[in-house]
Every structure is written in structure tokens, then in C-alpha cells.
Amino acid sequence: MFESVRGRSVIVTGASKGIGRGIALCFGAAGCKVMVVSRNADEARGVVDEISAAGGTAASFSGDVTRRDDMQAMVDATLEAFGAVHVLCANAGVFPAAKLESMSEADFDKVVDTNLKGTFLSVQACLKPMQAQKFGRLILTSSITGPITGYPGWTHYGASKAGQLGFMRTAAIEVARFGITVNAIMPGNIATEGLSDMGPEYLRRMEAAIPMRRLGTVAEIGHAAVFLASDEAAYITGQGLVIDGGQTLPETALDGPEG
Numbered sequence: 001m002f003e004s005v006r007g008r009s010v011i012v013t014g015a016s017k018g019i020g021r022g023i024a025l026c027f028g029a030a031g032c033k034v035m036v037v038s039r040n041a042d043e044a045r046g047v048v049d050e051i052s053a054a055g056g057t058a059a060s061f062s063g064d065v066t067r068r069d070d071m072q073a074m075v076d077a078t079l080e081a082f083g084a085v086h087v088l089c090a091n092a093g094v095f096p097a098a099k100l101e102s103m104s105e106a107d108f109d110k111v112v113d114t115n116l117k118g119t120f121l122s123v124q125a126c127l128k129p130m131q132a133q134k135f136g137r138l139i140l141t142s143s144i145t146g147p148i149t150g151y152p153g154w155t156h157y158g159a160s161k162a163g164q165l166g167f168m169r170t171a172a173i174e175v176a177r178f179g180i181t182v183n184a185i186m187p188g189n190i191a192t193e194g195l196s197d198m199g200p201e202y203l204r205r206m207e208a209a210i211p212m213r214r215l216g217t218v219a220e221i222g223h224a225a226v227f228l229a230s231d232e233a234a235y236i237t238g239q240g241l242v243i244d245g246g247q248t249l250p251e252t253a254l255d256g257p258e259g
């Protein structure tokens with residue numbers, strides 16, 4: 001599937017677990033060289049081992065997407081390990097809940113710094129090599145929450161995820177002449193370590209609200225990322241791809257036999 005990605009050098013931020021791990025495993029299986037990035041070095045190395053055990057090529061980098069120096073060092077390490085940076089999956093994100101009336105500036109800054117500023121810093125660090133080689137694929141992990149829906153406790157999160165789409169649209173125009181595309185994946189509720197921290201009641205309510213009656217898998221996000229990185233997706237830029245099992249479709253709560 002999408003053979004054109006074979007051999008490409010791919011950075012995935014937030015790849016030590018959850019959706020990022022799923023994206024990294026899919027690129028590894030597709031024959032790419034994968035740089036697995038997270039703050040926790042041991043967990044990132046664990047994903048490298050998984051990719052290697054499956055016959056793929058991977059390395060890890062310990063870095064924080066909120067730090068410009070770390071993002072530059074991440075790109076330098078990837079150039080040294082793999083000789084190029086063809087694809088960036090800007091996926092690292094956090095989603096702690098805080099109600100608006102009691103949200104602190106620190107709560108707001110943490111979420112926006114990681115999810116939105118982290119997108120900016122990781123994308124910007126990749127631009128130079130991508131522009132020089134006249135090829136690049138920038139794939140952001142946004143969400144349905146913010147761009148399409150709201151959820152109590154996530155004003156900061158929704159703002160950061162909608163902000164990624166605003167960032168994407170202008171970035172896509174600016175980099176198009178270099179053969180670089182910028183797109184976003186907008187997941188619904190995907191079974192990850194981070195989401196399970198929301199607790200069983202949250203997960204039950206989400207499953208009941210999804211027409212397919214199940215959470216998505218990290219591989220279902222990873223396959224879409226591989227497609228967006230492929231030559232087959234060369235003319236797609238500045239777009240958001242919703243992957244949510246139909247969660248954003250119903251006009252009412254799902255309670256009937258057809259629902």
C-alpha cells in the first residue's frame with residue numbers, strides 16, 4: 001500500500017505511545033526510516049524496538065516540542081541518522097481538563113504551548129531541509145474537539161486544536177511552491193493511554209455516541225498519515241481529514257435501534 005513512501009525519513013513527535021506510536025509503527029511497516037520523538041527516552045526506545053522487531057528502521061530522540069532548541073536538535077539528529085527529513089508528523093499533544101471558571105494561566109499555557117506552539121516549532125525546524133530538497137509532507141494531529149465540537153473542560157484544548165487548522169491553512173500556501181504539503185488529521189475518540197486516563201465512564205459515553213459503537217485504533221490514524229505522506233496525496237494540501245467512526249454526524253444522541 002502506498003509504495004511511494006518506502007525509504008522516506010519520517011519524524012513523529014509524541015510517538016512513545018498512543019496515536020504517535022500507531023503512526024510510527026505504520027510508517028515503519030511501510031518501509032520508512034522513523035525518528036521516534038518524546039520527552040521520555042526509555043518509552044521512545046521501546047517503540048524503536050517494536051519497529052526494529054517488525055523488520056523496520058527507526059531511531060529515537062528525546063525532546064520537548066515546546067523548546068525551539070530541542071526541535072532543531074531533533075531535525076539535526078534525523079539528518080545525521082537518515083540523511084533527510086521528508087515527513088513530519090506533528091502529533092505530540094496533551095489534554096488535561098480544566099473548567100473555564102477555574103482555569104489558570106498555567107493550565108492554558110501548558111496546553112497551547114504543547115499543542116499549538118509545539119506544532120509551530122516542529123514544523124519550522126523541518127522547513128530548511130524540506131525547502132532545499134523541494135519535497136515535504138507536514139501532517140498535524142488536530143482533533144474533532146475544537147474545529148467541530150466542544151467538550152466541557154477543554155476550552156484551552158479546543159482552541160489549540162482549532163488553532164492548528166488556522167496555522168495549517170496559511171502554512172500550506174507559504175510552502176506550496178517548495179513541493180511541501182501541510183494537512184491535518186482530525187481524530188475522534190481513539191483508544192490510547194492518554195484517552196484511557198479520562199476514565200471508564202468517559203469512554204462508555206463516547207462509544208455510545210459513535211455510530212460505529214467503538215473507539216478508533218491508533219493504526220486507523222497511522223494508515224491515514226501514510227496516505228497523506230504518499231505521492232498519491234501530492235495534490236492534497238491545507239485539508240483536515242476527520243477520522244471518527246461517524247461521531248460528528250448524528251443530529252441527536254444515538255438511542256434508537258438504527259442509531
Ligand code: NAP
Pocket residue numbers: 013014015016017018019020037038039040041043063064065066091092093094095114115118141142143144186187188189190191192193194195
Ligand atoms: P497520549 O497517549 O497521552 O500520548 C501523548 C504523546 O505525546 C506521548 O508520546 C508523550 O510522550 C508526547 N508528549 C506530550 N507532551 C510532549 C512534549 N511537550 N514534547 C514531546 N512529546 C510530548 O496521547 P494521544 O491520545 O495519543 O494523543 C496524541 C495526539 O492526538 C494529541 O495531539 C491529541 O490532542 C490528539 N488527539 C487524540 C485523540 C484521542 O482520542 N486519543 C483524539 C483527538 C486528537 P512524553 O510524555 O514522554 O513526552
